[in-house]
Amino acid sequence: MSRPxxxxxxxxxAVVAAPTARRTSLYGEAWRRLRDHRLAMVGLAFLxxxxxxxxLAPWLAxxxxxxxxxxxxxxxxxxxxxxxxxPLGTDRFGRDVLxxxxxxxRISLLVGLSxxxxxxxxxxxxxxxxxxxxGHLDNVVMRFTDAVMAFPVLFLLITVAVVAGPSxxxxxxxxxLVSWPRICRIVRAEFLRLREAExxxxxxxxxxxxxxxxxxxxxxxxxxxxxxxxxLDIARAILLEASLSFLGVGVPQPTATWGNMLHEAMSxxxxxxxPWLWLAPGTCILLTVLSLNFAGDGLRDALDPRTAxxxxxxAAAAA
Amino acid sequence: MSSQAxxxxxxxxxxxxxxxxxxxxxxxxxxPQRGGIVRFGTAFEPARLNPTLYxxxxxxxxTELVYNRLLKPDYNMRLVTDLAESYEISPDKLxxxxxxxxxxxxxxxxxxxxxxxxxxxRSLAHPNYAGGQVAFASAIRGARAxxxxxxxxxxxIRVLDDHTxxxxxxxxxxxxxxxxxxxxxxxxxxxxxxPAQWDRHPTNVxxxxxxxxxxxxxxxxxxxxxxxxxxxxxxxxxxxDRFIWVLGDEAALLSSLLAGRIxxxxxxxxxxxxxxxxxxxxxxxxKANTFFYMGxxxxxxxxxxxxxxxxxxxxxDRDEICxxxxxxxxQVVQVPMAAPMWSxxxxxxxxxxxxxxxxxxxEELGWQVNPSTGIREKDGQRLQFEMVYSTPIMATxxxxxxxxxxxxxxxxxxxxxxWPTMVATKLLPRTGGQPRAPTAxxxxxxxxFRALLLEPLGELHYGCDQQPPKGFNFTQYCxxxxxxxxxxxxxxxDLSERAAIxxxxxxxxxxxxxxxxxxxxxxxxxxxxxxxxFEPGVNGVTQNVTQWWIRR
Numbered sequence: 001m002s003r004p005x006x007x008x009x010x011x012x013x014a015v016v017a018a019p020t021a022r023r024t025s026l027y028g029e030a031w032r033r034l035r036d037h038r039l040a041m042v043g044l045a046f047l048x049x050x051x052x053x054x055x056l057a058p059w060l061a062x063x064x065x066x067x068x069x070x071x072x073x074x075x076x077x078x079x080x081x082x083x084x085x086x087p088l089g090t091d092r093f094g095r096d097v098l099x100x101x102x103x104x105x106r107i108s109l110l111v112g113l114s115x116x117x118x119x120x121x122x123x124x125x126x127x128x129x130x131x132x133x134x135g136h137l138d139n140v141v142m143r144f145t146d147a148v149m150a151f152p153v154l155f156l157l158i159t160v161a162v163v164a165g166p167s168x169x170x171x172x173x174x175x176x177l178v179s180w181p182r183i184c185r186i187v188r189a190e191f192l193r194l195r196e197a198e199x200x201x202x203x204x205x206x207x208x209x210x211x212x213x214x215x216x217x218x219x220x221x222x223x224x225x226x227x228x229x230x231x232l233d234i235a236r237a238i239l240l241e242a243s244l245s246f247l248g249v250g251v252p253q254p255t256a257t258w259g260n261m262l263h264e265a266m267s268x269x270x271x272x273x274x275p276w277l278w279l280a281p282g283t284c285i286l287l288t289v290l291s292l293n294f295a296g297d298g299l300r301d302a303l304d305p306r307t308a309x310x311x312x313x314x315a316a317a318a319a
Numbered sequence: 320m321s322s323q324a325x326x327x328x329x330x331x332x333x334x335x336x337x338x339x340x341x342x343x344x345x346x347x348x349x350x351p352q353r354g355g356i357v358r359f360g361t362a363f364e365p366a367r368l369n370p371t372l373y374x375x376x377x378x379x380x381x382t383e384l385v386y387n388r389l390l391k392p393d394y395n396m397r398l399v400t401d402l403a404e405s406y407e408i409s410p411d412k413l414x415x416x417x418x419x420x421x422x423x424x425x426x427x428x429x430x431x432x433x434x435x436x437x438x439x440x441r442s443l444a445h446p447n448y449a450g451g452q453v454a455f456a457s458a459i460r461g462a463r464a465x466x467x468x469x470x471x472x473x474x475x476i477r478v479l480d481d482h483t484x485x486x487x488x489x490x491x492x493x494x495x496x497x498x499x500x501x502x503x504x505x506x507x508x509x510x511x512x513x514p515a516q517w518d519r520h521p522t523n524v525x526x527x528x529x530x531x532x533x534x535x536x537x538x539x540x541x542x543x544x545x546x547x548x549x550x551x552x553x554x555x556x557x558x559x560d561r562f563i564w565v566l567g568d569e570a571a572l573l574s575s576l577l578a579g580r581i582x583x584x585x586x587x588x589x590x591x592x593x594x595x596x597x598x599x600x601x602x603x604x605x606k607a608n609t610f611f612y613m614g615x616x617x618x619x620x621x622x623x624x625x626x627x628x629x630x631x632x633x634x635x636d637r638d639e640i641c642x643x644x645x646x647x648x649x650q651v652v653q654v655p656m657a658a659p660m661w662s663x664x665x666x667x668x669x670x671x672x673x674x675x676x677x678x679x680x681x682e683e684l685g686w687q688v689n690p691s692t693g694i695r696e697k698d699g700q701r702l703q704f705e706m707v708y709s710t711p712i713m714a715t716x717x718x719x720x721x722x723x724x725x726x727x728x729x730x731x732x733x734x735x736x737x738w739p740t741m742v743a744t745k746l747l748p749r750t751g752g753q754p755r756a757p758t759a760x761x762x763x764x765x766x767x768f769r770a771l772l773l774e775p776l777g778e779l780h781y782g783c784d785q786q787p788p789k790g791f792n793f794t795q796y797c798x799x800x801x802x803x804x805x806x807x808x809x810x811x812x813d814l815s816e817r818a819a820i821x822x823x824x825x826x827x828x829x830x831x832x833x834x835x836x837x838x839x840x841x842x843x844x845x846x847x848x849x850x851x852x853f854e855p856g857v858n859g860v861t862q863n864v865t866q867w868w869i870r871r
């Protein structure tokens with residue numbers, strides 16, 4: 001395999017390489033750009049709320065999410081519409097829907113972050129290996145990546161859930177193990193591009209080891225694109241967990257998750273007559289995923305100098 | 320007549336038909352009209368149309384319309400004649416002689432005779448027959464010898480003439496008459512075929528030939544099974560022209576019912592409200608021959624203590640399970656038996672919901688609540704158990720049982736498994752390929768149901784010698800008195816005598832509680848009001864199908 005030509009990328013690489021010397025100003029610049037991105041800010045604000053709700057669930061939730069409420073005569077309060085005691089009503093076991101929605105954010109957050117951690121770790125390691133080593137190893141890793149990407153993820157997840165039994169841990173591990181290829185490809189591309197950059201060549205000619213070059217020079221320069229993709233991965237993981245739980249093969253009851261709360265909405269009676277059971281969890285999934293996508297977009301624009309340069313160039317051309 | 324008045328009249332007609340359940344063919348608001356198609360939705364696809372081959376409930380739904388038996392259960396589960404005209408039992412209770420209906424023809428025109436009956440029961444005992452229905456023939460003298468190839472024919476089956484057949488039994492057998500409710504299959508078609516090949520024969524796949532009210536026209540796999548009325552049916556030609564079983568998943572069928580594309584279907588309790596809210600639809604409630612229970616594995620030393628079992632029973636609020644999770648469509652029972660069965664005992668005394676009493680029992684046994692967990696402990700052992708279950712309906716109340724038990728200091732871990740996994744890992748685990756009784760670690764408590772046909776079959780579930788792999792006594796319960804009574808009822812054919820003995824068995828089981836009986840279930844059938852005379856029976860939704868008609 002021939003080494004990629006340095007030519008067209010050299011300029012961009014130089015631009016990337018130069019600001020690393022004044023890192024604070026790069027991130028300061030990025031933050032300024034992010035602040036101007038209105039949708040991203042709205043997304044981040046909602047995400048802050050979401051994290052806060054997850055962290056403070058025991059104090060925010062009006063009730064224990066597992067408690068089954070009864071009338072004074074001992075009858076279970078099933079399917080009660082919203083009231084002062086239960087602002088979002090009760091489910092078919094007489095549990096408080098609002099408390100379950102709030103506690104559900106914890107599962108979504110846990111699944112999202114854990115999956116992102118797993119996929120970023122695997123993706124970055126394999127991507128770095130493939131991109132830096134090149135040759136046969138690159139070929140093997142990338143074909144393996146293609147194979148994993150070609151997996152019908154939902155069927156794989158359902159099969160694992162059926163064989164190994166549904167649980168939060170299984171959901172996290174399986175989603176994590178199938179969602180790393182995107183990050184892997186991006187890290188590889190970055191490494192391919194950067195390893196011919198002048199500052200890397202310089203480091204190498206000064207006698208820096210491969211490990212040192214990878215850890216101190218290449219990785220920090222790939223962080224921006226990894227961050228953006230991790231954000232999108234969190235969103236994908238939350239959506240996948242919700243889909244699995246909706247199908248009844250994700251996180252099992254009685255743990256509250258937005259997905260398994262929506263599972264109830266498979267009943268025609270619930271869909272038609274009891275919107276309080278599915279409106280809130282559905283809206284939460286929608287808003288969280290949307291916010292993550294906005295934030296990811298904003299981060300991409302803010303962190304990627306090329307888009308900024310492109311914008312500046314377009315502005316210059318227009319002028 | 321205003322629609323209000325029609326509804327009142329209908330309500331009266333329905334309540335009358337429930338009261339006089341043995342005569343359900345009431346005329347209704349107007350005389351039956353002939354013609355029309357009934358589309359009946361079902362989520363369960365039939366797999367085998369030969370009723371001798373492992374009939375599932377889905378298969379039975381269809382074959383019920385195609386085949387007849389010598390005797391059949393009526394609305395009260397008493398046996399009445401079907402293909403038989405009359406029958407006679409000899410004074411020593413060993414010989415049963417059936418006089419058969421004359422003029423009955425198979426769907427292909429061939430006359431039905433006693434040879435078909437003899438063929439059916441001989442086939443069930445045939446050495447090459449493998450369809451799981453051997454028990455229907457095993458009481459007949461010589462059936463075992465024939466099956467084991469020690470005889471060339473079944474000694475106890477004798478065709479006296481074209482319309483008379485005589486069966487001789489090995490010994491007096493209480494449930495013997497119930498064996499003659501097995502569907503009769505055509506000798507002229509299946510006679511030349513080796514029973515080992517029946518599963519691939521067209522009569523099993525899509526061309527069954529019976530004597531019943533409907534003939535199969537077309538089997539469209541995963542779509543529908545279409546039947547047409549048999550104009551020569553001996554019970555009278557059905558009013559409707561066609562009967563179509565529409566296959567589909569529950570949600571899709573339900574929207575078809577709401578849209579009027581199908582006429583009727585079984586409706587889950589959680590959707591009853593939606594169906595009731597539709598003016599053109601109504602619901603028939605039918606006491607099903609099914610009951611649900613919670614089982615204890617007595618391999619566990621704690622569950623061998625009756626007082627521990629009593630504490631569980633006092634702690635569970637079964638009335639509330641019935642009211643809330645099942646929306647009231649159920650009947651709480653104190654005995655492990657379905658309410659419509661003759662063996663049911665409505666007067667048996669069980670254990671009422673009484674949490675303070677449950678707590679007192681556990682205190683007296685020395686189990687103290689650990690304040691940090693809320694679970695009782697004694698000598699370093701915790702009152703914490705696993706409860707396995709499998710079906711969606713159980714998932715609606717398993718958490719309620721868990722909460723009730725927790726309130727008295729018993730911890731329950733809920734484990735939901737799919738049915739094959741539950742059997743393979745919990746109820747009938749295997750060692751070296753051999754099924755065996757589960758250990759106390761493998762199985763502690765579980766939720767399960769029994770769907771009964773005609774016979775209570777208590778001996779298979781409570782007999783001391785019926786622990787797995789031989790029978791279904793997963794509980795590993797053994798009570799010599801129950802054993803003796805079970806044998807006693809098998810020795811008499813008098814149903815009232817058997818019922819009296821069974822009531823005693825039930826009273827003992829209610830007191831001993833190897834199982835906590837939960838409830839006897841009620842099946843719901845949603846139907847379009849244009850479908851008239853629709854009266855599902857305990858033994859089949861199409862019990863009076865020939866009297867159904869469509870109002871146009």
